[in-house]
Amino acid sequence: MPNLTVKEAMENLRCRKLSAEELAGECIKRVKETEGKIEALNTFCEEGALRSAKQADKAFAQGKDFPLLGIPGIIKDNMCTKGLSSTCSSKILCNFSPPYDATVVEKLKGHGYALIGKANMDEFAMGSSTENSAFKKTKNPWDLSRIPGGSSGGSAAAVAAGQALFALGSDTGGSIRQPASYCGVVGLKPTYGVVSRYGLVAFASSLDQIGPLANTVEDAAIVLNAICGHDERDSTSVHMQYPDYTEKLKDGVKGLKIGVPKEYFGEGLDADVKEAIQNAMKAYEDMGAIVEETTLPTFDYALSAYYIISSAEAASNLSRYDGVKYGYRAKDYKDIVDMYYKTRTEGFGAEVKRRIMFGNYVLSSGYYDAYYLKALKVRTLIKRDFDRLFEAYDVILSPTAPAPAFRFGEKSDPMQMYLTDIYTVPVNIAGLPGISLPCSLNAGGLPIGLQLIAKPFDEQNLLKTAYAFERSAGLILEPSLKGGDAK
Amino acid sequence: MGVSKEEVKKVAALSRLYIAENEMDAFAADLGAVVEHAQKLNELDTSDVQPTAHILPVKNVFREDKIKPSMDRELITENAPEKDGGCYIVPRVVE
Numbered sequence: 001m002p003n004l005t006v007k008e009a010m011e012n013l014r015c016r017k018l019s020a021e022e023l024a025g026e027c028i029k030r031v032k033e034t035e036g037k038i039e040a041l042n043t044f045c046e047e048g049a050l051r052s053a054k055q056a057d058k059a060f061a062q063g064k065d066f067p068l069l070g071i072p073g074i075i076k077d078n079m080c081t082k083g084l085s086s087t088c089s090s091k092i093l094c095n096f097s098p099p100y101d102a103t104v105v106e107k108l109k110g111h112g113y114a115l116i117g118k119a120n121m122d123e124f125a126m127g128s129s130t131e132n133s134a135f136k137k138t139k140n141p142w143d144l145s146r147i148p149g150g151s152s153g154g155s156a157a158a159v160a161a162g163q164a165l166f167a168l169g170s171d172t173g174g175s176i177r178q179p180a181s182y183c184g185v186v187g188l189k190p191t192y193g194v195v196s197r198y199g200l201v202a203f204a205s206s207l208d209q210i211g212p213l214a215n216t217v218e219d220a221a222i223v224l225n226a227i228c229g230h231d232e233r234d235s236t237s238v239h240m241q242y243p244d245y246t247e248k249l250k251d252g253v254k255g256l257k258i259g260v261p262k263e264y265f266g267e268g269l270d271a272d273v274k275e276a277i278q279n280a281m282k283a284y285e286d287m288g289a290i291v292e293e294t295t296l297p298t299f300d301y302a303l304s305a306y307y308i309i310s311s312a313e314a315a316s317n318l319s320r321y322d323g324v325k326y327g328y329r330a331k332d333y334k335d336i337v338d339m340y341y342k343t344r345t346e347g348f349g350a351e352v353k354r355r356i357m358f359g360n361y362v363l364s365s366g367y368y369d370a371y372y373l374k375a376l377k378v379r380t381l382i383k384r385d386f387d388r389l390f391e392a393y394d395v396i397l398s399p400t401a402p403a404p405a406f407r408f409g410e411k412s413d414p415m416q417m418y419l420t421d422i423y424t425v426p427v428n429i430a431g432l433p434g435i436s437l438p439c440s441l442n443a444g445g446l447p448i449g450l451q452l453i454a455k456p457f458d459e460q461n462l463l464k465t466a467y468a469f470e471r472s473a474g475l476i477l478e479p480s481l482k483g484g485d486a487k
Numbered sequence: 488m489g490v491s492k493e494e495v496k497k498v499a500a501l502s503r504l505y506i507a508e509n510e511m512d513a514f515a516a517d518l519g520a521v522v523e524h525a526q527k528l529n530e531l532d533t534s535d536v537q538p539t540a541h542i543l544p545v546k547n548v549f550r551e552d553k554i555k556p557s558m559d560r561e562l563i564t565e566n567a568p569e570k571d572g573g574c575y576i577v578p579r580v581v582e
Contacts, residue, residue, distance in 0.1 A: 095566070099562040238543065304528050323568060
């Protein structure tokens, strides 16, 4: 059976077809049935969810109403939830319980949602498979021998498996879109600045964005409405009139100009993915859109620029983990400097160490101009490339990832792993909104994702374009929860 | 190109990380591969290009200089590995 959507649940709650307590109970039951197989959660909030759900039922009875009232959701473990473990799947924060809620969590609490749990992730959001978690490996519900993607792998797997009706993830180089693609769900990265980063543990401050993962485009739009908005506690959040993101969903795509950069169809693209995307292009044409091949000349340079910029920012942001004020502190040390070294060496995983070191390398004297400054200039060129594309097109279309979900241990070489993000990173570099939605299943039954990219602050065009395909494709998505060692 | 063992030691120190002797080669190889890939950026002429550190045209975001209550100190220091009297305890810093 396909998963219940937020939209359907909202309707069922209001016409009393089921209570919030029953709804939370369904999700809790689902967690208990699936968690042994997929291990999506670092923390499971069974009692808290039921408590919130009961409060939601009381609120409904009192005539209160918010869109996400009583709706079960899951939050990625790099977002602060007051009094509740927030580890970033790192040993260095294994004992950390934040004294405050992230803005997005405050907003969801304001709606009266039910928190099912905190999702597993790649440590400090650094990774593309969730294999870099210090605690557990999340499995892809479509094939348990495969990764769910990363770094929001737990969020994507949990939604695909029906553990909650939506989840929040974070996206710095594709970390919402790529796992959404591998797990057959919708994943949206809003324009940089649309969702407050206050309370999101920082990885790369100029690239990070929080966004929803859900079963449908409409659900993603409903959640975006709840979490977007200016926040004076995030100086990079944007002051503007925020629209209702569900408003223009059904406007259709007649006359819409869709550009498909040829660089996305280079060597390394899986044949099944290529075919699926070409079918999607045809579907858009059938709906009255104008689909054209175009070019993004700086495409090849985005990945390097991304790794330089994000690692440099990460090296700076992760300097705070020193064992002094919170988090893990090493046990035996001879002096304060030794304490810093031991705490960080014992607390961080290998990938985090690699990125911090690479970040410091590109920022260090003698290399700063050649790498960091150069990458910032390339960023300008990439932004210009997209600006030029958006003069001619309303939306850009591409595959989300070069291939469907790979197997555990398959990308043991860091560079190989980085290449799985090749289609998503340009979007973060340019600060644009991007969405991945299920395109089709390959011959082996693995989900293939379609990526759409729009102009800054043009989520409405993005969402309506995604919605149109979703309706026309009419995919029924039911992960098997088989494969690997599970029976 | 590549990254030498000396360079790994140097960035490890900047990062406050101990790298064991038997891990050196692996880190050098991994870092070297990313540095190698980064050389690609030299194919682009950026001589007349301004760097973009921040993608939004947002500058000087200030708040009004009004005193507001801070977070409760007990709450803030709750996660401290070692604390006393509202202070964090660490090994002696000054000789």
